[in-house]
Amino acid sequence: MSRGQRAAADRAASAEVYNNTVHNPASRYLVHGYGSSLNARYDLHDNAFSSAVADASLTASPTIRYANNFYGGAPLPVPATDTTARTGDPLLVNPAVSVPYGTADSGPRLRTALGFAPRPGSPLIGNGTVVPDNGGRDYRGAPLYRGRPDIGAVEGPPGGARAGQGRA
Numbered sequence: 001m002s003r004g005q006r007a008a009a010d011r012a013a014s015a016e017v018y019n020n021t022v023h024n025p026a027s028r029y030l031v032h033g034y035g036s037s038l039n040a041r042y043d044l045h046d047n048a049f050s051s052a053v054a055d056a057s058l059t060a061s062p063t064i065r066y067a068n069n070f071y072g073g074a075p076l077p078v079p080a081t082d083t084t085a086r087t088g089d090p091l092l093v094n095p096a097v098s099v100p101y102g103t104a105d106s107g108p109r110l111r112t113a114l115g116f117a118p119r120p121g122s123p124l125i126g127n128g129t130v131v132p133d134n135g136g137r138d139y140r141g142a143p144l145y146r147g148r149p150d151i152g153a154v155e156g157p158p159g160g161a162r163a164g165q166g167r168a
Helices: 035-039 110-116
Strands: 014-018 021-024 029-031 041-045 048-051 064-067 070-073 086-088
Touching (some): 021 029, 021 110
Parallel strands (some): 041 064, 048 070
C-alpha cells in the first residue's frame, strides 16, 4: 500500500493484504483505490493502520473487505466490514521516523522501520489471527508466532516482551 502503487484491474484477480504496518504522516488518504483498480477483490486483515492525519480516508467498496485491523494514532474512520476492529494508540516505538534513509552507496536502511514495532502493552500484541502459509517470519526476521499472533508487521516489541492484552 505504498504511494504510487496501483492495484489490479482484472475482475478475477484477488489480493490478501495482511500483517502490514502502514503509517501516514501527512496524506488525506491511508488506503486509496479508484477506478478499474476496484474491479479486483481485496481482503485487508491484521494490518496496523496509523495516521498523524485525523479522518484519513480508507477506500470503501463492495470489492474490499477489512477485518481485524487496528486503526489509530489520529482518529480514523473504521470501515463497516471490520467488525473486529481495534482503535486507539498503537503504542509504537517511534512513529516519528521519516524517510528516506540510506544513500546510493549504503542502500536503504530498512532497520529504521523498526520504529513502527509495538511497545510492551500495545493493543497490537496478541490480537491478530493465525494466517496459514504466512512465510514464517515477521519484518525483522523473527519467527511467527510467539504466543498469540500480533497485528502489524512486527511480532512483539523489541526484546520480545509479550505484555499485550490478548483476546480470550
